[in-house]
Amino acid sequence: MKNVIAYIDLASELVDKWIRYLVFILISAMIIITTLQVFCRVLFTALSWSEEATRYLLVWSTFFTATLAYKRGKHIAITFVVEFLPKKIKALVIFLGYFLSAIFFMTVFYYGMQMINLQIFQISPAMGIPMKHVYLAIPISMVIMMIHAASGAFKKEADNSGKEVTI
Amino acid sequence: MIAFLFFIFFICLLIGIPVSIAIGLTSLTVLFTQDISLIVLPQRMFAGCDSFPFVAVPFFILAGDLLSQGKMSEKLVQFADSILGFFKGGLWLVAVLASAFFAAISGSSAATTAAVGTPLIPELKKKGYDSAKSAALIASGGCIGVIIPPSIPLVLYAVLADQSVASLFLNGFFPGILMAVSLSSIAIYTAHKNNYPKGSEFEIKNIWKCFKEAIWGIIMPLIILGGIFSGYFTPTEAAVIAVDYALLVSVFIYKDMKLKDIFRVITNSAITMSTIMFIIATSATLGWIMANWQIPSQIATALLSLSDNKYVLLFLITIVVLIAGVFMETASALVLLTPVFLPLVTQLGINLVHFGIILIFGFAIGMITPPVAICLYVASTVSNISIEKISKEVLPYLIALIIVLLLYAYLPLVFPFLII
Numbered sequence A: 001m002k003n004v005i006a007y008i009d010l011a012s013e014l015v016d017k018w019i020r021y022l023v024f025i026l027i028s029a030m031i032i033i034t035t036l037q038v039f040c041r042v043l044f045t046a047l048s049w050s051e052e053a054t055r056y057l058l059v060w061s062t063f064f065t066a067t068l069a070y071k072r073g074k075h076i077a078i079t080f081v082v083e084f085l086p087k088k089i090k091a092l093v094i095f096l097g098y099f100l101s102a103i104f105f106m107t108v109f110y111y112g113m114q115m116i117n118l119q120i121f122q123i124s125p126a127m128g129i130p131m132k133h134v135y136l137a138i139p140i141s142m143v144i145m146m147i148h149a150a151s152g153a154f155k156k157e158a159d160n161s162g163k164e165v166t167i
Numbered sequence B: 001m002i003a004f005l006f007f008i009f010f011i012c013l014l015i016g017i018p019v020s021i022a023i024g025l026t027s028l029t030v031l032f033t034q035d036i037s038l039i040v041l042p043q044r045m046f047a048g049c050d051s052f053p054f055v056a057v058p059f060f061i062l063a064g065d066l067l068s069q070g071k072m073s074e075k076l077v078q079f080a081d082s083i084l085g086f087f088k089g090g091l092w093l094v095a096v097l098a099s100a101f102f103a104a105i106s107g108s109s110a111a112t113t114a115a116v117g118t119p120l121i122p123e124l125k126k127k128g129y130d131s132a133k134s135a136a137l138i139a140s141g142g143c144i145g146v147i148i149p150p151s152i153p154l155v156l157y158a159v160l161a162d163q164s165v166a167s168l169f170l171n172g173f174f175p176g177i178l179m180a181v182s183l184s185s186i187a188i189y190t191a192h193k194n195n196y197p198k199g200s201e202f203e204i205k206n207i208w209k210c211f212k213e214a215i216w217g218i219i220m221p222l223i224i225l226g227g228i229f230s231g232y233f234t235p236t237e238a239a240v241i242a243v244d245y246a247l248l249v250s251v252f253i254y255k256d257m258k259l260k261d262i263f264r265v266i267t268n269s270a271i272t273m274s275t276i277m278f279i280i281a282t283s284a285t286l287g288w289i290m291a292n293w294q295i296p297s298q299i300a301t302a303l304l305s306l307s308d309n310k311y312v313l314l315f316l317i318t319i320v321v322l323i324a325g326v327f328m329e330t331a332s333a334l335v336l337l338t339p340v341f342l343p344l345v346t347q348l349g350i351n352l353v354h355f356g357i358i359l360i361f362g363f364a365i366g367m368i369t370p371p372v373a374i375c376l377y378v379a380s381t382v383s384n385i386s387i388e389k390i391s392k393e394v395l396p397y398l399i400a401l402i403i404v405l406l407l408y409a410y411l412p413l414v415f416p417f418l419i420i
Helices: A002-043 A050-071 A080-084 A087-118 A131-135 A137-153 B002-014 B019-033 B040-049 B053-069 B072-084 B090-103 B109-126 B131-146 B152-161 B165-193 B204-229 B235-253 B259-292 B295-306 B310-327 B330-348 B352-368 B374-383 B387-414
Strands: none
Touching: A002 A050, A002 A137, A002 B053, A002 B235, A002 B259, A050 A131, A050 A137, A050 B040, A050 B053, A050 B259, A080 A087, A087 A131, A087 A137, A087 B019, A087 B040, A131 A137, A137 B040, B002 B019, B002 B295, B019 B040, B019 B259, B019 B330, B040 B259, B053 B072, B053 B109, B053 B152, B053 B235, B053 B259, B072 B090, B072 B109, B072 B204, B072 B235, B090 B109, B090 B131, B090 B165, B109 B131, B109 B374, B131 B152, B131 B165, B131 B352, B131 B374, B131 B387, B152 B165, B152 B259, B152 B330, B152 B352, B165 B204, B165 B235, B165 B352, B165 B387, B204 B235, B259 B295, B259 B330, B295 B310, B295 B330, B310 B330, B310 B352, B310 B387, B330 B352, B352 B374, B352 B387, B374 B387
8 A cells, every 4th residue: 555655645746747848838838839929920820729839838837737736735625614623533634635625527528538538520710720629628628637646645644724825 | 505615615625625725615515415426526627717817817816926036126125215215204205105006016915015124124213213113004005915006816806707908907096096195194294293303315426326226116007008009919929028028137137037037036926816717717616616506696695585675785885895805815705696696786777897896905905914914923923023914904904995995986976977
């Protein structure tokens, strides 16, 4: 059992590292393509594919970065109720939280795959890329979330410091 | 059905599940018990964030983060000080003015608070201003960040309520200026009462010097807002121009960022973005469920049976928005309340642009009211003063902002020309 947990932790760390690079690439691509869109429209003619490309990049970066945020406990959560609980019950409640979240991830993963199978021949209107590649961000990110959830659920001292960071 | 929905949602929230996942679990349970195919879940999640105006969200966050960490905010504050510093309590006036100005560059209140607080709080301390009072003022000034355009919550609202981003942005100026005026009058009054010192002397030479150093920041709102309002850029394009500009200025002109820093800032601001966009994604399913069961129109009917007076209901709505802002963070409050209120507001004949700004204004006030108060947290971090101490000092500003909100909620009903 200990070994399994160690492997899950390792997987969680490794995937997190890769995803950080992926996110950097996705956001940079969004910046470059939208900048290109402005320049091309002003200097030459409007690009037909740029808006669609950035939209899909946004979907990808939303789902993949959500895994980074999940691992770091950055998703906005109400933690002051849990903090009040006695230690044993607190650990149990946090475990339950991870468990229920994992059910959500698993469901979205399963039906995300179904959605891909259902629309296997669909292609995007402007770029003509297969939509199954675009949709793939959802099931993949859900698997990563499940790994992070498993790693978090079996952590000794659960680091559940949800912070309200945003706008 | 409504009770069931809320019950699951609150249980999930109370045991510490993140808001976005709690919304997803609620939708999941409803779909499952109502025997609707769960394939709706990934479909709506995808469709929820697949929108070009939303691309402005990561860009505005990134531009704000780049600027609040670089030297540009420092230079802007120095420039404001050179003009207004000679006043008694002038540095507080500088704080409000800098917040309003930074609000015109950044779309977020947290970034505005950080950008103004980081260079100004040590300066205020040195000049003998009360630190807790200064932090409270800077936190309150930060609220202007989401009212004066550009504004991330206004972009979110525009997509959720199907309104024009540019029109919402344009209407943000008036309440934003009202906020700045009310905050600075209280600040000056307090400073006079406590006999605070003057800042830098008024010298044309000094102003010119600071102006030259700050010029890169000063022209930025002209590019962003000028581009949007002239119709030259879409708001999303203006947001990417803001990012490009901030990158160029910090790498080539102020030289305060290396490639490593840029990687860190980009991934960190992406995390901030994803916490918002993931809520948008999961709540799209919940929105679909609510629309399917006509829950918003049921709530509208229930509220209309209480009273059909526009003024009374607008007051009720404003109070609900303020309370939601106390306990919820802006993006979650926005995605939950916008679809609920839209049918009611439409029936009352209230302009949806006006309503959008009331909504964001209410949530902005929520940013200085604990327990969930992002501006207080940021001000506390940059000033090293506890949130409890700052929250006490924030009270006069809080009251002033609530009065301004009520004023802004009713004035356009009497003078419709206030909504452009």
